[in-house]
Amino acid sequence: MSESMLVAAAIGALGGALALGLVLLLRRIVGTSKDLGTDAEQATYQTLHLASRAAQNLRGGIDEADAARAVKHLRALLGCESLAIADRSGAIAIDGDETIRPVAERLAVAVVAGHRQQVQRRISVGGRETDAVAAPVLGSTGPLGAIVAFAAPVRAGLVRATGEVAEWVAAQVELGELDASRAALAEAEVRALRAQISPHFIYNSLNAIASFINTDPGQARELVLEFADFTRYSFRRHGDFTTVAEELRSIDSYLRLERARFGDRLRVTLQIAPEVLPTVVPFLSIQPLVENAVRHGLESKEGGGRITITAADSGAYAEISIEDDGVGIDPDVLATVLAGGPVDGEHVGVRNVDVRLRQVYGDEFGLVVETNVGAGTLVRMRVPKSGPRRPTIPAFAEGRGEP
Incomplete structure (x- = not known):
């Protein structure tokens, strides 16, 4: 031959x-x-x-x-x-x-x-x-x-x-x-999550800050810094990935702003294993789930309620859950949301996070949601601690530095 x-x-x-x-x-x-x-x-x-x-x-x-x-x-x-x-x-x-x-x-x-x-x-x-x-x-x-x-x-x-x-x-x-199309889709989904930071939230946050200017100037200054941190992180332009620690830092700023508005009606419990803090996760993958719990779970519940955020070490995986005791979601509506059907703008964050997790890690890593009307909502996500399987992981800025 x-x-x-x-x-x-x-x-x-x-x-x-x-x-x-x-x-x-x-x-x-x-x-x-x-x-x-x-x-x-x-x-x-x-x-x-x-x-x-x-x-x-x-x-x-x-x-x-x-x-x-x-x-x-x-x-x-x-x-x-x-x-x-x-x-x-x-x-x-x-x-x-x-x-x-x-x-x-x-x-x-x-x-x-x-x-x-x-x-x-x-x-x-x-x-x-x-x-x-x-x-x-x-x-x-x-x-x-x-x-x-x-x-x-x-x-x-x-x-x-x-x-x-x-x-x-x-x-x-x-x-x-195909890779370019996937990258464009991922960027579009991140833009959609950023757009979910509604004028309603911004208006309420600024209103809460204004209410403390005369009565508690120190608290007003702290809230301004939290608002700056939250918006800077949410609208940053570098990297499709972050760490659990960075995502939780943004969530803390978000919850401080919401507690300034809700007062004692919003109670938060954190259970975080230090081992999972360096785990790399898609940017804006945990924060939208917390925001969904506040906006759609507790905001319309009389007397408010509690959100429990858990990040547990499970061998090769980090298991993260967000649970609220709010009004819950109709299972049929949830199925429509996760299937990509029309949702009138509600729970878009949950759907986008689910799609992005499946794209990065595979279908077996999609969100697991347990809910019913009047029974609260529990959302679980599991990610490999070894990091995403495809994209390059960027360096991350610490503290309040510029994006």
């Missing part, structure tokens, strides 16, 4: 599984690279290594500057003399002989328009003859571009390998678009 046929077979075997398991498989192979003795094992390792390097530069799309850096890895992957990659606009990035550019542009346009692979032989470029194989990079919504490989001659193995690589490139680009 020729080397190009061997590479083509390796690429075909990887296919879509490469997009999901590439990193873990590569680490495993690297760890045992001393035992890769056969030609097939060496070819598989080399294919994985080059594909991994190329993937890093394809997630932003082949119309971005980073895609040009992927060309040299794709050329090595295919073992061809020169390689060109074109985006939707026809712009070409080349690794190899620059004299192939006019031919590559023509072939790229042809395969994108026809959605079919093409092979051309005995092409005259730079005073010599060569062959070329061009394959469209087809996404789910249409052509994304094309790749054109040059070799003298183009054999069947290179034709197959070029088609497989074009499909793999399309998968990488679409995975990058």
Whole structure:
């Protein structure tokens, strides 16, 4: 079996599984690279290594500057003399002989328009003859571009390998678009949670502060600082994650403001295990649950009530619960809320937190809610203490520093 046929077979075997398991498989192979003795094992390792390097530069799309850096890895992957990659606009990035550019542009346009692979032989470029194989990079919504490989001659193995690589490139680009969509959705959900800080709350907080200005100026000053801390934290612009400690600090500011308004009608119990304070959680994941308990659980209950906030250490997990003895939620309404149905603006925070937890940690980490009309509400969340599985965790500012 020729080397190009061997590479083509390796690429075909990887296919879509490469997009999901590439990193873990590569680490495993690297760890045992001393035992890769056969030609097939060496070819598989080399294919994985080059594909991994190329993937890093394809997630932003082949119309971005980073895609040009992927060309040299794709050329090595295919073992061809020169390689060109074109985006939707026809712009070409080349690794190899620059004299192939006019031919590559023509072939790229042809395969994108026809959605079919093409092979051309005995092409005259730079005073010599060569062959070329061009394959469209087809996404789910249409052509994304094309790749054109040059070799003298183009054999069947290179034709197959070029088609497989074009499909793999399309998968990488679409995975990058999916990641970007998820990031945009997460940002939109955080914006929705910030928007939930209603003018009603701001008006009530400022009213409470004003009521102390003449009677207790010291208390008024403290409440102004709490209000500043709460709004600064809620509207900060850096990072999608925070710690349990930071989230609880914001909750403390929020509850101080609400107690200034409710007085003895709002009672709070905290049961916090120190071990869980450094645990990383999605930004605004606990505070909206506390706000929901106050606004929808206790505000309309005669005589007020109690909120109990618990953060417990449970081995590899932090278990956080917010319980109130307020008016409760109709289970049918709650089911509609968590399913994404219309809720007239009520309990939006609960739904957004549930969605974000599932996105970051998986469906098994969604909120658990126990409630009924007149029976209060208990909301539980469980997060791995090891942190989120996907995003990078930012550094966190302490105290009252600027956001």
